Amino acid sequence: MIIVALYAATVEANQYGKITASFWVPAAILGVLFLGLHLVVRFTAPYADPVLIPAVALINGLGVGFLRRIDIARAITKKLPEPGIFSGIGGRQLAWTLGALILAAILLVVVRDHKVVSRYAYTLGLVGIVLVMIPAVLPASLSEINGAKLWIKLGGFSIQPGEFAKLALVSFFAFYLVRKREVLSLASRRFLGIDFPRGRDLGPVVTVWLLSLLVLVFEKDLGTALLYFGLFVVTLYVATERASWLIIGLLMFFGGVYLAYVLGASVGGPFANFYDRASIWLDPFAPQFVNAEGYQLVQSLLGLGTGGLFGTGPGAGSPGLVPEVHSDFIFAGMGEEIGLFGLSALLVVYLLIVERGLRAAILVRDSFGKLVAGGMAFTLGLQVFVILGGITGLIPLTGQTTPFLSAGGSSLMANWLLVAMLLRISDAARSPAAGGPAGPAGPKQPPAQLHGAMTEVIKP
Amino acid sequence: MNAPLRKAGVVIFVLFGLLFANLNWVQAYKADAYRTNDHNGRVRVAEYKIPRGVIEVDGQAVAESKATDDTYKYLRTYPKKQVYAPILGYKGVNLAETGIERSENEFLSGASDKLFADRVSAMFTGDQSGGGNVVLSIKPKAQETAWKQMTNNERGVEKGSAVAIDPRTGAIQAMVSMPSYDPNPLASHDTEAAAAAYKKLNEDKGKPLLNRATSETYPPGSTFKVIVSAAALKAGKTQSSEIQAGSEYVAPGSGAPIHNAEAETCPGSQVTLKEALTESCNTGFARLGVELGADKIKKEAQDWGFEQDDLTVGDLSDGGGLSVAASRTGAIQNPDGTTDQAALAQSSIGQKDVRMTTMQGALMAATVANGGKQMRPYLVQQQLSPDRRPIYNANPKELRTPISSDVATDLKEMMFSVVKNGTGQRAQIDGYEVGGKTGTAQNAEGADPHGWFIGFAFNDKGEAVSAVCVMLENVSGGHASAEAARISGLIMKAAAGGGGD
Numbered sequence: 001m002i003i004v005a006l007y008a009a010t011v012e013a014n015q016y017g018k019i020t021a022s023f024w025v026p027a028a029i030l031g032v033l034f035l036g037l038h039l040v041v042r043f044t045a046p047y048a049d050p051v052l053i054p055a056v057a058l059i060n061g062l063g064v065g066f067l068r069r070i071d072i073a074r075a076i077t078k079k080l081p082e083p084g085i086f087s088g089i090g091g092r093q094l095a096w097t098l099g100a101l102i103l104a105a106i107l108l109v110v111v112r113d114h115k116v117v118s119r120y121a122y123t124l125g126l127v128g129i130v131l132v133m134i135p136a137v138l139p140a141s142l143s144e145i146n147g148a149k150l151w152i153k154l155g156g157f158s159i160q161p162g163e164f165a166k167l168a169l170v171s172f173f174a175f176y177l178v179r180k181r182e183v184l185s186l187a188s189r190r191f192l193g194i195d196f197p198r199g200r201d202l203g204p205v206v207t208v209w210l211l212s213l214l215v216l217v218f219e220k221d222l223g224t225a226l227l228y229f230g231l232f233v234v235t236l237y238v239a240t241e242r243a244s245w246l247i248i249g250l251l252m253f254f255g256g257v258y259l260a261y262v263l264g265a266s267v268g269g270p271f272a273n274f275y276d277r278a279s280i281w282l283d284p285f286a287p288q289f290v291n292a293e294g295y296q297l298v299q300s301l302l303g304l305g306t307g308g309l310f311g312t313g314p315g316a317g318s319p320g321l322v323p324e325v326h327s328d329f330i331f332a333g334m335g336e337e338i339g340l341f342g343l344s345a346l347l348v349v350y351l352l353i354v355e356r357g358l359r360a361a362i363l364v365r366d367s368f369g370k371l372v373a374g375g376m377a378f379t380l381g382l383q384v385f386v387i388l389g390g391i392t393g394l395i396p397l398t399g400q401t402t403p404f405l406s407a408g409g410s411s412l413m414a415n416w417l418l419v420a421m422l423l424r425i426s427d428a429a430r431s432p433a434a435g436g437p438a439g440p441a442g443p444k445q446p447p448a449q450l451h452g453a454m455t456e457v458i459k460p
Numbered sequence: 461m462n463a464p465l466r467k468a469g470v471v472i473f474v475l476f477g478l479l480f481a482n483l484n485w486v487q488a489y490k491a492d493a494y495r496t497n498d499h500n501g502r503v504r505v506a507e508y509k510i511p512r513g514v515i516e517v518d519g520q521a522v523a524e525s526k527a528t529d530d531t532y533k534y535l536r537t538y539p540k541k542q543v544y545a546p547i548l549g550y551k552g553v554n555l556a557e558t559g560i561e562r563s564e565n566e567f568l569s570g571a572s573d574k575l576f577a578d579r580v581s582a583m584f585t586g587d588q589s590g591g592g593n594v595v596l597s598i599k600p601k602a603q604e605t606a607w608k609q610m611t612n613n614e615r616g617v618e619k620g621s622a623v624a625i626d627p628r629t630g631a632i633q634a635m636v637s638m639p640s641y642d643p644n645p646l647a648s649h650d651t652e653a654a655a656a657a658y659k660k661l662n663e664d665k666g667k668p669l670l671n672r673a674t675s676e677t678y679p680p681g682s683t684f685k686v687i688v689s690a691a692a693l694k695a696g697k698t699q700s701s702e703i704q705a706g707s708e709y710v711a712p713g714s715g716a717p718i719h720n721a722e723a724e725t726c727p728g729s730q731v732t733l734k735e736a737l738t739e740s741c742n743t744g745f746a747r748l749g750v751e752l753g754a755d756k757i758k759k760e761a762q763d764w765g766f767e768q769d770d771l772t773v774g775d776l777s778d779g780g781g782l783s784v785a786a787s788r789t790g791a792i793q794n795p796d797g798t799t800d801q802a803a804l805a806q807s808s809i810g811q812k813d814v815r816m817t818t819m820q821g822a823l824m825a826a827t828v829a830n831g832g833k834q835m836r837p838y839l840v841q842q843q844l845s846p847d848r849r850p851i852y853n854a855n856p857k858e859l860r861t862p863i864s865s866d867v868a869t870d871l872k873e874m875m876f877s878v879v880k881n882g883t884g885q886r887a888q889i890d891g892y893e894v895g896g897k898t899g900t901a902q903n904a905e906g907a908d909p910h911g912w913f914i915g916f917a918f919n920d921k922g923e924a925v926s927a928v929c930v931m932l933e934n935v936s937g938g939h940a941s942a943e944a945a946r947i948s949g950l951i952m953k954a955a956a957g958g959g960g961d
Contacts, residue, residue, distance in 0.1 A: 238464040285499075298499055304486045305494020306502050321501045340487040344480060351476050358469040362462045374465045381472040385479060394482040 026068060026094055030061045033101050040105040044112065045427030049360060052426070055353050056404055056419050059346065060097055060412075063405040066334050067093045067326055070319060089326050089407045096409040103413055104420035114424050118175045118368050125172030131161035132169075132211070132228070162224055163401070163414035166231070166379055167421070173232060174371035177239035181367070223386045223398025229253050230382045235375040239367070274396075281396035296323045300332035300391045311339025326407040328400065332391050347388075350403075354381035357422045363429035373425040376418050504553055508532035513568040513591035513846070515548055515560060517598045523548050523561065525591075528649070536647040542640035543607045546621075546671040547598065547782070547839060550643035554651040555658055559671075560594065560839060563772070563780035567592040567843055574852065578845050592851065595842035597631035599624075602926075602955035606634040609947040613932065617911075620932040621672035621818040622947065624955045627826035627916060627924040629856040630835030632773065633955040634928075641668040674773065674784045677815035678931060681901030681941075682740045682883075683912045684761075684810030686824055689737055689745075689874065691752050691760035693867045699734040699874055705744035715802025718746045718809070721900065737874045738882035740898060742809050749808025754792040754799040757808060761789045763862035765823055765834065766816075773819065775840040776854050782839070787816040810899060821914040821929030823859075825896065828875060829916035829924035832868035834859045875915070879945075884913060887945035889953045892917040892925070896948065898941035903934070911940030917952040925956035 034057040041048050068090030075088075111117060117124070134152055152159050211228070233249035257274075264275025279286075284294040284301065299322045306312070319325045319333030326333075335343050357377025361370045383400055390397035401411035486494070496503060511534050515523035522544045525534035536551050538544065549559020557565055566572040570579065570591035578592075606622045613620075624633040645657035661669050670676060697703070705726040709718045719742065720726060726741035736744035749757055761767070766787045774781015790813025794800045806812035819837065827834040836859040843852040863871070875895035878884040883898040896915025903910055916927040928951050930944040 234468055238468065241464050299501075301486060301490075302494045302497055302500040302502075304483070305491045305497075306500065308487055308491040308495065318502050318505060335483075335487065340483055343483055343487070347476055347480055347483075351473070354472050355469055358465055358472070362465050370462075370465065374468060378468050378472065381475065385472075385475040388479050389475075389482070392479070392482050392486050394478060 026064055026090070027061065029094060030057070030064060030097065033098060037101050037105055040108055041423055041427075044108045045423055047427045047429075047431040048423040049356050049426035049430065051356050052353060052419060052423055055349050055356075056416075059349055059404040062334070062346075063330065063407075064090055064093050064097065065314075066090075066319075066330060066337075066405075067407050069314065070326055070333070073319075092409075093407050093412070096412045099409065100413040100416035104416040107417055107420040108424060111421075111424060114369050114372065114421065114428060115366060117171050117372070118178075121172050121175030124168040125176070128165040128168030128172055129211070131165035134161055160401075160408065160410040163410045164417075166227070167376070167414060167417055169228065170231060170235070170372055170375040170379065173235045174368050174375060177235055177371060178367045181239040223383075223390065223400040226253070226386055226398070227379060227383055227400070231375055231379045234378045235371050238374050239371055277396045277398070281393065284393065296329065297391070297393060297397055299323060300329050301393055303332045303336040304392065307336040307339045309340045311335070311337045311342055313337060328387065328402075328406065329391055330406050331388055331402050334405075350381070350384050353419075354378070354384075356426070360422055360426035360429045364425050365429070369425045369428060373422055373429075376421060380415070380418060505531060507569060508534050508553075510534075510570055511590040512536060512551065513570070513593040513844075515564075515568070515594045515596060517544075517596045517600050517603070520600055522596070523551075530649050532649050535649060538643045538647070541642045541644065543603060543636075544598075545640045545643045546637035546673065547596070547635050548643065550646045552646045552654050552658075553649055554654055555646055558669075559782060560596070560774060563774045563782070564594050564840065564843075568594060570846070574843065575845060578847070590846040592846060593844040593848065594840055595844065596839050597626075597633070597841040597854065598635070598839070599633045599955050599957075601957070602634040602951055603636070605954035606636040606947070606951045607638075607640075609950050610636050610638050610930075610932075613943055613947065615932070615935050615937055615943050617932045617935050617943070619666065619672065619934070620930070621676075622928065622930045622951060623673045623818050623822040624926050624928040624951050625822050625826045625835075625837055626955075627829035627927045628835070629854075630826070630837045630859070631841065631854065631856070632837055632839050633926060634951055635671075635673050635839075637670070637672040639664075639666045639668045671782060672931070673818045674782050675817075677785055677787055677817050678910055678933070679812075679901040679903055680787075680810040680814055680816035680821065681899030681910065681912055682742070682745075682810055683821055683824070683897050683899035683914045683929075684808070684814055684816070685737055685740065685745045686828070686871065686875070686897050686914070687760050687764055688749055688752070688757060688808050689733060690764070690863050690867055690871060691756050692733060692748055693870050694760070694863070695752060695756065697733055699870050700732050702730045703733055703736055703744050704747045705729060705731040705736065705741050707743065709743040709746050709805065711746065711750060711802040711805035713801045715805065718742050718805060734874045734877055737897065738877045740878075740883045745808050746805040750801055750805050754804045754807075757804065758789050758792065760862075761787075761814075763860070764827065765820055765860065765862075771819075771837075771859075773837045773839055775843075775852075776836060776838045776857055777852055784819050785817050787820040789814050811902060818929050818931045821912065821931065822927055825875075825914040825916045825929060826924075826927035827862060828868055828871045828895070829918070829927050830868075831865045832863040833861050872916075879915065883941065884915065884945045886942050887913060887915050887949040887952075889917065889949045892919055892953065892956060894918075894949060894952065896945065898945055900940045908934040908936045909940045911935040911942070911944040913941055913944035913948045915945070915948050915952070917949075917956055919956060926952040928952050928955075 034053060038053055041053065068088065071088030071090045152161055229249065233246060236245045236249070237243070260274050261278050264272050264278075280294040280297060284297040286294065303319065303322045314337045319336055322329050322332050331343070334346070354377050357373055357380065361373035361377060364370055364373060380403055383403055386395070386398060387400035387402050389395040390400070401408055403411065403415045494500065511525040511527070514521045514525070522540050523536065523538050526537050527533060528535045532553060538548060538550070547559055549557060549561045551557040551561040551565075556562070561568065567574065568591045572592065575592050602624055606624065610620055610622055618639060620638050622634065622636045625631065626633055641661050646654050648654040648657070692701075706729050707720060707723065707727045711718070721740065721742065725739045726736060726744055731741055731744050735741070765771070766789055769786035771784040772781035773784060789807060790803070792800055792803045792807050792812075803812050807814050823834055823837065836857040838854050841854050842850055845851050872895055875897055876893060878898070879887050879894045879896050884896045887894050887896050894915055894917045896913055899912030901910040901912065911932040912930070914929045917925055919925050928948045930948045930951070932940065932944050935943060
């Protein structure tokens, strides 16, 4: 929180030329909120991973600080007074954080054992699929923003159901795979030295593959499709320990994407959007794109480039030149001001969160918990990769929010729920086992985990 | 299930590694390219953070930066609008700069090495260092007169240009191109409005963005006879040498017969060289040209600056400035390489393929007035640091010496005669002795001829105070050069400090 407060102070110093008396207020509010969540965790999940909350809080806090910085810059250009604590995008983000933290706390309080979730797996799966499909079936006027149909818009309010669907689908996949893993991993035919599953067992995989391609085509969004599909393939792989699933999955996905690209080039229609994005990615500075469809990416790259190694300093850049800087392109906006070093630090924090999540998955003792935690952590990492890769020109750009950083209630709430779930599972993983001496210090544990375990659980 | 989870962890690690590698590529390796990319709006914002230097004439700002509260902190304004636009050009947010704004850009923006010391001292004192200031050699009175007389000419001509030079130094005293444009909308911070304004000007049939004084060439007509006269004088003829004339001349070979402008012009079979120039005798000069031969004519024209395609008018120290298009004589050859006598006859009276800029015309007049020495023309008189300390003062340079002072004296006397007794009488001004040469140039079938006048003025102390060239396109109503001569006289008078209108 001190970092967040310092960030806010630097922003004001650079924007106003002085530091206002209230610079510390958002940081303090966030500090209290996170402390509150920490207390909830202490009481409901005392063994939860202590790294997760501070890491996520740091990113969330910087996000609020950056959004507030954009508000301040906008207020200065329009000659308005300094924006209030809860006004503007930054203020709303602060309010959303409050809401998200309360939701996370509720989840922790209500779900005392993550295995309870598996009872509602089919309900969750259905809800997940419905949530994914809603924007696709809704008319564009109610669901389309910037060419991607990912929203449900009601009045001035819009939610991204896909963010929540992610959670529901992970839980469903985990449950489904725990039940089917024997069949999927054992019944197979050998071909070219690789074990391939039986044809009829391919059914669900093909279904999900089709679903993600439908998302790609009808919601015009590659990132979401990649996310769902990656999520599914990884949980499948983790459950069955079969590399063949990975190979099949990757081949199918990239084959599908390439097909969409070719179709977009020749047929157009619903595939055209993807084809355009891929062409922009290949050469954003091409004359036909640079001031048109490729403008976002070009400005994002220019912003990042201007930042260079050390950045211009918080508040001293011109992130206003990057379109959508408060949502999809927040990383580019921050990159200009905190530079390569700052961004690398942020990347490391994200990596830390993801790896701690996977760690919880490894440590937890039940299959369902492993799959849920592994799937969620992997999804989080994949989402960070998809959006950051997109705005830095590594992969074709797709509309994804940057977890915990971007403005937007849906994303923030969903990702905090995800963290709450990880906290719950890590608690289960790290608590001394109730049923006997199977704790971390037990003989079955590999030494590597002993090495990384926290001191409080190692008791003589 | 732990092994695949570990592998998933490795995959995430690899993906983040890719992100990190790519960030290095974008933010470190490509950073400089992106930072200075044309599409990067920050470059412009930074450029507009300091006030760009003032361009001034005689203590009066003609381009200045006014503080605003936009994203771009300073707005470039041009208080004199059309009058100075062809010289200054413009500096737009989204449009490439032109004119002096382009050639002096480094100095005006403060990025020039010459201002290094100022930047360093500004860093220590904490002052905001601005750009350097540029003082032009233009005399505001001459410029205003030229603009006013050109645009309000008596024949309703819409296009033309005028240049006045100090023959002794090469300092440009006035430079007008008509029609002109208002540079202010082009410098607008509203980039779309600026682009629209540019598009409109660029598509305008009158080509207002073209500087006709330096960038356009026209058939020079009889003004070219000065060069033929110089060639003849060098070849041993004198002012009083008799040359063949007549009312009609058909060059050896073929071609349309050459006539004189008026029946009373040199009807006799012989006329003196001085007389021929005074009356602008076409048949005499056509014969003279054929007699001298194409090589001599071409050589003479080159001696005076024809065919030079890299002349710039701006700053003498590093050669930047408005580039001057090359004036040309054309090949004057048949396809088999022999001299085309008909073309030679036509070229000797400034027709056929001969083309000349207004700047070249003024240089020719200045050369004669300066005793044969052609001074390199320049526009930038002084460069001042942001705190108005002189950094550079124009140090006049000789560009070339096409004729000896004897030939120059002969030509001068012949040209005085033109204004005193001949075709250029309307250029006479009180208190100065004026010499010159008129030109009326056919340019297209059925179109009105262009009117030219090149000339110079000496004050009562015998100093060459100004040399001028006025060019009017497609002058209706006959005697096309008379109006050019009248305007030339007024410009020279104003340039010499002898009253405005």
